[in-house]
Amino acid sequence: MKRLLLSTIIAILCVQQHYAQEFIHIGEEAIPLSNITQITHEVKVHPGSLSLLLEKDSNISIYVSALKATGMMDSLKFCIDDTYSIMDVEDSCSYKIIERSYYRAFPEERRFNFTFLACPDSILLAKHNIKDLNGLRAKAKEIYSDIYPEDAGVTNETDRRNYLNRFISYQLLDFYGKYYTLTDFDNGIVGENFVPDYEIPNYYATMMPHSLIKFSFDRNSHSLYVNHRAYDETKKTTLFSPQQMKTVNLGVNGAYHYIDDIVAYDKYTQEVVLNERLRFDFTTLSPDFMTILKDGESARGHSLPAGISPAISISFKAGYVRNFEFNNSTALHILTNRIYNWGSYLIDEILPSDNYDITIKLPPVPARIYELRLGTSITAASDCAVLYIDGKAVDVVDFREPVTDYGWTDFVYSDIYEKEQAMDDERCLRNNGYMKGPANFITFNQMPIYNYSGMPRKIIGTFYTDGKSDHYLRIKRAESPYKDSSMGLCLDYLELVPPTVYDNEEVLEDNL
Secondary structure, three states: OOOHHHHOOOOOOOOEEEEEOOOEEEEEEEEEEOOEOOOOOOOEEEEHHHHHHHHOOOHHHHHHHHHHHHHHHHOOOOOOOOOOOOOOOOOOOOOOOOOOEEEOOOOOOEOOOOOEEEEOOHHHHHOOOOHHHHHHHHHHHHHHHOOHHHHHOOOOOOOOOOOHHHHHOEEEEEEOHHHHOOOOOOOOOOHHHHHOOOEEEEEEEEEOOEEEEEEEEEEOOOEEEEEEOOOOOOOOOEEOHHHHHHHEEEEEEEEEEEEEEOOOOOHHHHHOOOOOOOEEEHHHHHHOHHHHHOOOEOOOOOOOOOOOOOEEEEEEOOOOOEEEOOOOOOOEEOOOOOOOOOOHHHEEEEEEEEEEEEEEEEEOOOEEEEEEEEOOOOOOOOEEEEEEOOOEEEEEOOOOOOHHHHHOOOOOOHHHHHHHHHHHHHHHHHHOOOHHHOOOOEOOOOOOOHHHOOOOOEEEEEEEEEEOOOOOEEEEEOOOOOOOOOOOOOEEEEEEHHHHOOOOOOOOOOOO
């Protein structure tokens, strides 16, 4: 019984050097850790769990009814993976140094977190004349019957193919998303490294099977939009905090936010909003990278305990990272974005090292052809890797070779003729399988990644998806056995780019 109770200790503990606080703060409310309700021998619910916070909010009763009708509410109860242990690894959250120039630590617990987007009842009534759950059922059928006509006969609302189930699960994300963590604008130093006036987008898989959602932060209005096509002022769904209505929205295992209209994986979202260059930072590709750890932070952007220097890199065990499959010979860790003099996109990256062999489930994207690109760093500490798409080897890349060997020039043009020369140089680079990095992000030395030859984009190849199937990128070390355990590969970001962007003769792809 004691072990069972200990396994329920809640997700946002403020732990510093093994000293724990006795209370957790949910919004402005302090809840004792000992106040835990046991529902069954398997499911324990803390008073600050996301499921209970949602039930207490009378402003969103229709969406809450949909969560219950589909069984999705059961997913939002506090959960710790009882199969996870670090007893068999050599280092833990004691932050001990191990043969590298940075500290590495495994999380002591594996947790599951969630984020929910809720459209208030008053907005549903005003904009869509939806008065109750039946009205929402009708709206879900209206949206998804054209896209998934084969599922018209699925009446069981707990079935993931059911239209109401699709509708409400599209509002759910399986990680902890606060307002300033849903995009790369973190309201801090990293966010300020983006060039002015750039609307910062992030894309995530939702809990609706094979679906993608977009968040974009407008630095001019300081607003966060959902499924917004950049520069389109006619359709803007805005995300705002329930705290504006004096409602607590941050729970021990997740957060929820209000939205001022319905969001859905409809034809407009798939064919217009997401028909653009889709860039995914590697630290967002698994919910386990964005889940709140025992010390109150996520692996993505993990900061340093008091008195610890240099950086902390959070490590992960094989079999415990959703969307990532790797062998026990792979050391996988995230380099924190708190090192502000690090030269990479968003100042963070995933570092597989040792004799790595890693398969990554690609984000679910709408049906079409995509060019797959890898953002990386070219360094003497890297090595050779074999790249596969859906099990087929497509390239062997030596990530130690400078791209200056493939047509890179540090060309700074001042007039139209020199601009044409620069474009010719970029075409040459692309023909050799590379592109310059994004121009929208400024590195620590105040230089855009676009001008830094050590941070190019590697073009891996193309693939087609029907929008309803899984696809995978495998990266395997080409040299075996490995010569130096400190050598590895920088996995910075992925790009999935449709032909309307990379093969458009009328509108050339921008450098952002």
